[in-house]
Amino acid sequence: MEIADAVVIGGGHHGLVAAAVLADAGWDVCVLEAADGVGGAVRSAELHPGFTADLFSAFYPLAAASPVLRALDLGGCGLQWTHAPAVLAHPARPDGAPAAVLYRDRERTAAAMDPRDGEAWLRLCAQWDAVGDAVLRSIFTAFPPVRGPLQVLRRVGTADALRLARFLVLPVRRMGEELFAGEGARLLLAGNGGHADIPPDAPGSGVFGWLLAMLGQQYGFPVPVGGAGELSGALARRATAAGAELRTGERVERIDVRGGRAVAVHSATGRTVRVRRAVIADVAAPALYRDLLPASAVPDRLRADLEQFTWDTPVVKVNWALREPIPWRNPGVAGAGTVHLGADERGLARWAGEIESGTVPATPFALLGQMTTADATRSPAGTESAWAYTHLPRGVADDESADRLAERIDEAVEEFAPGFRGRVLHRAVQRPGDLQAADPNLVHGAVGGGTMQLHQQLVFRPVPGLGRSETVVGGLYLGSASAHPGGGVHGVCGWLAARAALAEQGLLGGLRRRVTSAALELIYRESPSAR
Template sequence: MVVGGGHHGLVAANVLADAGWDVCVLEASDAVGGAVRSAELHPGFTADLYSAFHPLAHASPVLRAMELDRHGLRWAHAPAVLAHLLGPDDERVAVLHRDRERTAAGLDEHAAGDGEAWLALCRQWDVIGGPVLRSLFAAFPPVRGPVDLLRRIGTAEALRLVRFLLLPTTRMGEELFRGEAARLLLAGNAMHADVPPTAPGSGVLGWLLAMLGQQYGFPAPVGGAGALAAALARRATAGGAEILTGQRVARIDVEGGRATAVHTDAGLTVHARRAVVADVSAPSLYGDLLPADAVPPRLRADLERFAWDTPVLKLNWALDRPIPWRAGAAAGAGTVHLGADAAGLVRWDADLETGTLPASPFLLLGQMTTTDPTRSPAGTESAWAYTHLPRGVPDAAAADELAGRVDAVLEAHAPGFSAAVVSRVVQRPGDLEAADANLVHGAVNGGTAQLFQQLVFRPVPGFARATTPVQGLYLGSASAHPGGGVHGICGWVAARAALADHGALGPVRRRVRAAATGLVYGERRSAR
């Protein structure tokens, strides 16, 4: 039994079906995918409603090994991975290409020596990237990744690496590079999460995404993000899983300390013979779906301090022409960062942390037709941008005011942008949550990515594993380790824990371990 048909729930369904279990997925919405969905918001224009670019999916050994190309998934890349605009009146752009030499050459034009510094960072990634990803993409606590890492770099370098990984992105950029362009490639990527640029651990987020972009690019599914979820669903049903949409789970029965059944608002009851994997937020699972006496008081108290990431405001545009960037080098980038330089990112984050609506918001923008020409007619552009609101601000009025400021930032960097818009759809935080209950208050990462709620602290101290206090119940959402992003690891870890608890991991242990190390996931089973 899988509660929730987001991509983590679909991954769990695939893993359990591959092991020969009977699997039923219950999804509240009318379609699977959770925050991996797309729609035609304007005739002929496909928009990604939530996630759009998926470097973590390309790096994820679990998703790679599921061979979703056999189930219709194809990937597209923009000519350039991303661009960070230095300012509205500055035509210089920091550009990340999949060719590291080309990236380095561009950075050297901004500041002599930064190109070689970038190549040195890439060489460091060549050595430690694999073990770092194995540590990230594994059940907690990870063992093999850290052991491999120590073997490669030695204990003498381990402390230096730990220090490096704990650096704020502002400090990391200052230590590595002379010029602002290279520093912004790290800082802008760090802002894909909600960790302040001056906070410990923000640097590793920027470094990780920048290196993933350098190695894998920022690919997007051809036809829309929903194509990724659809491929996962097709693979699961081909393996025997049943997927039911329009079935919002209302409660989970617990008898004798064990999860025994799931009830939906529509009156459906499904009995759980072996396990329930919950692809829902931790506060929802423990606060709404379970009986109060099934949740230990300490866990309930800890969840009262669960911190969501900052709310997202997203705008979607259908444009009758490509975006008329003042800085022409931004035209070929799939992802564009704009609205703040290094100092501006600190000011923008300070506004968010102090409850102030940013006067000049930092934007993460996607040029989807530039990336995937199927998204809109030739000569047009399907584009989106998102930014953040402070926590706790009134939703609609503040969101609409901030949306106007987003338009102003774009017009400053691309004069004539507003004249090219034929359709504009705003997704406020409340809209995001209404469409996907896991996006509480418009938070898209399943809870803050700051250090106090990561690793052993996610979702709360002492519950970093997928197992829960209820036997046969497993948390498999972004509220669990390793957290937000489209990678499928949370669902995979939960499914693996369920198999282990029922003595079913043995026959598939080699395949599961292979997935964790990036090898072949295993043959499709021929019979149930």
């Protein structure tokens, strides 16, 4: 039997961040990863000779903005970033009409808009300059955030802070209508809002559109040179350099709990690791509470809350190896790393309505990546490694529906770029079941660790509770995208879990444990109506 200060279950990017942070603090850390390699949903592979495909995530504005990843100095572990000439483009129609294009140069972005919208765009950027870092601090710290909101309040004053709060809860379509006269600028917000699974007319969709648009304006949508796997590789090297031990092919089957604390972890290979201090779980919340913990350790009320846990919508992804770049009708799209394709403003609302009503969309809105445009190492000169993904409705993840939707993605690209299909050397479809088979955390092909809609954010993530990484079991912390602040490649979920584990061992650790335990007891105590 082995012994470690901490065991990290799962070697996704959050788990690797947690391992590095704990090892930096001098802890003896063991990472147990079920797959043959680390990375989780940050991996790449050669699906066609000479062409590197990112299997899941691909563009990383949140990683560029993340103070957690910056603090780890991944450049010293071999990570290099690169950018496409343009951040993103959103062609509204397939007739070659000008597309909305976001560049890292805000003046260039604004110059391509209607003059009135250009000025409004620059005011939006100035607003971001004033409060963006404080908003990110609020998002990237344990809930409830204190310093970030206080910074916002000091900078804008009480009255404007209320106006900012209203602005941030706007639906993205309403936000665009209030800010801009023309469709182009509104599409930059709405298309970015489409990266989350929040309908464009739902509260909270606006903050995602605004956040990603402004991050794209400030940081771009960078990609790792050589593929997404290079980011995971750098994190793995950083963790091992600090002293963490990474073990792959070790699927964890259960966590032992004694005296209300996690004390050991068992894998399917028969390996048992006793735990002195903490277990960090980089796994989906339902899997942690339903599968890994003994039933006696999970309060009935928490188990009931998990029945209401909502996954984000299933993803269907198509990967292409192209003999030449995509022949866009609109040349302004050619230089964009990310393309928002297949829907104008009304089309986005119609697409979201079909998704929410359980209908496989006839005309999908797709996010498309031109990877060689962003990173010349991804395929031979003169070719393109590209992909696109869209969503199925919840509960619809069968292969027939996925294949039909994948074909509609091809049709949409062909409509905007006649001759596209004739340039395809190789095509590979990743259906929801394929995604889950490659990474068990991507349940039903959901890539966000659970919906990003308002009812499952902040203190409601993953269930109504503290909105923190602490769990109902002492020494056990949730460090996956199922925890606050949720999906995206930023490392914060793993970092918060590691910091909570370290704090429990600090001078005030005993008080912290008692306060947390009392709060959790209050939240999950059985109510009279449940008896």
